[in-house]
Amino acid sequence: MSRIIAALQRHAASDPRKVALQDETRSLSYGELLPEIDALAQQLQASNPRVLGILADNGTAWALADLAAHAAGIPTIPLPLFFSAAQLAHVIRTAGIDQVLTDQPERLAALQHPELPVEPFYGALQWVHLQTHADDAAPLPHGTQKVTFTSGTTGEPKGVCLAREAMETVAESLGYASEARRDDRHLCLLPLATLLENVGGLYAPLLAGATVCLPLLAAVGLSGSSGLDVGRLLAALGEWQASSAIMVPQMLQAVVAAGQAGAPLPRSLRYLAVGGAPVSLRLLENARALGLPVFEGYGLSECGSVVALNRPGAQRAGSVGKPLPHVHIDFADDGEIRVRGLTWLGYLGEPSAPATDGIATGDLGHLDADGFLFLTGRKKNLFITAFGRNVAPEWVEGELVAHAGIAQAAIFGEARPFNCAVIVPYPGTPAGAIDAALAQANRQLPDYAQVQRWISAAEPFTPGNGLSTANGRLRRTAILGRYAAQIDALYQS
Known part of the structure; x- marks a missing residue:
């Protein structure tokens, strides 16, 4: 029974x-x-x-x-x-x-x-x-x-x-x-x-x-x-x-x-x-x-x-x-x-x-x-920087969203000299507050995991726009595809 x-x-x-x-x-x-x-x-x-x-x-x-x-x-x-x-x-x-x-x-x-x-x-x-x-x-x-x-x-x-x-x-x-x-x-x-x-x-x-x-x-x-x-x-x-x-x-x-x-x-x-x-x-x-x-x-x-x-x-x-x-x-x-x-x-x-x-x-x-x-990340999400360091993006993202002003963040850095982020700010949060939050989060992270540059997302990552799953997991490939040109520009500059 x-x-x-x-x-x-x-x-x-x-x-x-x-x-x-x-x-x-x-x-x-x-x-x-x-x-x-x-x-x-x-x-x-x-x-x-x-x-x-x-x-x-x-x-x-x-x-x-x-x-x-x-x-x-x-x-x-x-x-x-x-x-x-x-x-x-x-x-x-x-x-x-x-x-x-x-x-x-x-x-x-x-x-x-x-x-x-x-x-x-x-x-x-x-x-x-x-x-x-x-x-x-x-x-x-x-x-x-x-x-x-x-x-x-x-x-x-x-x-x-x-x-x-x-x-x-x-x-x-x-x-x-x-x-x-x-x-x-x-x-x-x-x-x-x-x-x-x-x-x-x-x-x-x-x-x-x-x-x-x-x-x-x-x-x-x-x-x-x-x-x-x-x-x-x-x-x-x-x-x-x-x-x-x-x-x-x-x-x-x-x-x-x-x-x-x-x-x-x-x-x-x-x-x-x-x-x-x-x-x-x-x-x-x-x-x-x-x-x-x-x-x-x-x-x-x-x-x-x-x-x-x-x-x-x-x-x-x-x-x-x-x-x-x-x-x-x-x-x-x-x-x-x-x-x-x-x-x-x-x-x-x-x-x-x-x-x-x-x-x-x-x-x-x-x-x-x-x-x-203890979880350290998703096997399929792990990326390796240009300096050969392994980074689990979930770990870094967790540090970022703990700070006031940052609602969501997606971290990228595969084969790159530094990491960048696509950030969804809370409404009304000025760019200066995001910069300050990043600086504070970076102080808690080793150098290879720190985020050096960022861009603001045009909209939140939601199931409706295909950028997250129903339970909140980021769809990284979709986010990277949506912001590829802006991300590339961060490294060119």
Whole structure:
């Protein structure tokens, strides 16, 4: 039996009135939750979808749809709301999705036919039956419970196939590492279609018997793939009395800036996880100085989301924490991190089975004597200067964005005599302030990693313009291509 379903049974027996799921319009206790899941699971089994898609805003309906499919053993694909029409069509076709639970049926009708069969499912969710051809779909690896699509904001997204056991193992380890408890109120700030929030923000709290708060994304200040209203975010944390939450670095940066400007910060938080992209040490220090209980972590979709996490009583500045209890980490000869202890099922549509000797992460790093994991950059991003020095750009960029005025930075220097940066300043920041920030950051860096010259970006690096992924990782090749002429001019002058 699913560990999540077994936990729900225990919580229903021990504390049936405790609120399990809550959004703006409804709440479900643990005593009410299982009957709802069972009824919806029976509906899904009767309809017998090959693959079920979920395309909807956050809410109890999304959570119930996911949990019902989980209980019924029906392969599920969360569809990010920010996917373009072409990307949705690609995922539906490649995965052979034949049924979708959605609060936006018009988007699916626009892809296929204006009169697609639609029927009610639960709350605002509609049940849409698609016209798909199973013969055209990639076969799902045996045991696939969920396919999560990584980044994929330009081009065709890539699907990672995961088994139920893998996701539940990660969720259980996360509960242990974060000291999740029954009186927690976890506020979902990221889309539930994001694996990190799905596993860490839904499954882990339910295993612990906590309350999961699921307001609409707009209510917590999110819009599109990267829009953020920090005022709404802070208000939501206070209104929902959140004790735990998950943020990506850009969200934490905005919260810290607001706190430094005098905005009141929530005091109910006991655990604020930060991940999805590299986090500046200075940003974490600034957050802690404001009283925010921030804990950096690290993971990837192929590992079921989180691999390592700082935790109460076991955190180290500059590290991404200790590996979760089920994880073993070792390193390739070039320093690439390899993760063992979790079996994943491969990429959708790729016939080759995943390696059995561990997952090659593409990240470079090391463990210290006490078992804390430190990241030094991406293997594919490492560049070598004209003087033969290796530079991991993420390290330098982390130093830059920790300074006031610099919102984003991309560092380049392959085969060059010095490094340069494409910088996105915060609105209204004068060039002199950026120069001062660079000088201050350079004092913290060795000479070969320092940034000597910079240009101002014409616009932020976002998923919408193809210059970053959905979780904030820079698309370096795209940025370099966009600013190639200006970068070349820095070296000619």
